[in-house]
Amino acid sequence: MSDWKRHDPLNRNPATARSSALYRAIGLGSAKSGAHHWWVQRVTAVALVPLLVWLVASLLAHARGDHQVLALWLGQPAVAVTMAVLLMALFWHMKLGLRVIVEDYVHADRVKFAALIAVDLVCLALLAIGVFASLYLAFR
Amino acid sequence: MTTAKLRPRSPDVQIYKPQLTSVLSIVHRMTGVFLSLGSVLLVAWLVAVVDGGDTYAMVERWLRSWIGLLLLLGWTFALFYHLCNGIRHLAWDLDFGFELRSIYLSGWTVVAASMILTVLTWTLGLAVLE
Numbered sequence: 001m002s003d004w005k006r007h008d009p010l011n012r013n014p015a016t017a018r019s020s021a022l023y024r025a026i027g028l029g030s031a032k033s034g035a036h037h038w039w040v041q042r043v044t045a046v047a048l049v050p051l052l053v054w055l056v057a058s059l060l061a062h063a064r065g066d067h068q069v070l071a072l073w074l075g076q077p078a079v080a081v082t083m084a085v086l087l088m089a090l091f092w093h094m095k096l097g098l099r100v101i102v103e104d105y106v107h108a109d110r111v112k113f114a115a116l117i118a119v120d121l122v123c124l125a126l127l128a129i130g131v132f133a134s135l136y137l138a139f140r
Numbered sequence: 141m142t143t144a145k146l147r148p149r150s151p152d153v154q155i156y157k158p159q160l161t162s163v164l165s166i167v168h169r170m171t172g173v174f175l176s177l178g179s180v181l182l183v184a185w186l187v188a189v190v191d192g193g194d195t196y197a198m199v200e201r202w203l204r205s206w207i208g209l210l211l212l213l214g215w216t217f218a219l220f221y222h223l224c225n226g227i228r229h230l231a232w233d234l235d236f237g238f239e240l241r242s243i244y245l246s247g248w249t250v251v252a253a254s255m256i257l258t259v260l261t262w263t264l265g266l267a268v269l270e
Contacts, residue, residue: 042233045226052223056216056261063268067196070189083186090179097172126183133186 037096044093051086071137080138087130095123160247168225171218178215216261221254 058079062070073079098119106112156162188199202208228246231237237246 042230045230049223049227052219056219060261060265060268063265067189067192067200071192074186074189087183090182094172094176094179097169098176101169101173126179130183130186133183133190136190137186 037099041093041096044089044096047089048086048093051082051089054082055086074134075137075140077138080134083134084131087127087134091123091127091130095120098123160244164225164247164250168222168229171222171225174218175215175222178218181211181215213258213262217254217258220257220261221250224250224253224257 058073062073065073074083099116102112102115102119106115185199185203188196203212228237228250231246237243
């Protein structure tokens with residue numbers, strides 16, 4: 001922690017106020033949710049490690065299965081729930097990742113705005129359809 | 141002001157020498173985008189299983205065509221790469237492996253691991269399909 005913070009958190013000394021870290025940080029956004037994007041990206045990443053290993057292994061195990069075998073497998077409660085959780089983690093992770101890419105490479109304001117909205121809505125739509133399909137197979 | 145604008149912004153991709161670190165970083169993003177397209181297939185596949193019949197037969201036919209298999213191979217590698225490099229990122233978040241030596245070592249490990257896992261998966265997959 002820097003010195004000014006320890007001794008004068010509100011930085012009331014007019015002689016140093018304008019050169020302080022606090023002065024430079026004011027107006028640049030909340031310090032409370034700034035790391036939220038970063039954190040959720042990590043939480044979903046950690047969740048996706050076992051979930052994707054499970055997905056690849058399961059798909060391998062069912063590579064030979066016909067439609068009926070797959071429908072029965074996907075319809076098992078544990079499989080349907082795992083698939084739904086996987087889709088949630090995946091599309092949340094994807095939404096955050098694609099957002100960063102748009103923010104980094106798209107600089108025209110209107111295109112950027114449209115792209116960011118599109119990323120969120122497409123991810124949400126895919127999540128809704130995928131989770132519905134998983135649950136449908138379980139409750140059919 | 142004009143001269144200031146013309147100066148290259150670093151790292152300028154046209155003159156900047158590619159390094160393992162920068163290449164792996166951009167490949168992480170590219171595989172992420174490619175995998176996003178794969179997620180559409182995952183959802184389409186689930187819907188096809190729900191729908192059954194002709195829809196499923198169509199998706200299955202497409203998946204087993206050469207273009208489908210080629211894309212699946214690409215998605216397999218992209219998935220393993222993104223997974224392995226993602227674990228590398230998580231290790232960095234825990235403050236492990238930041239020394240230059242470790243960064244290169246983990247980088248090459250990611251390259252090797254994702255290739256080995258891809259080959260292993262397809263060997264197993266094709267053996268199951270035999």
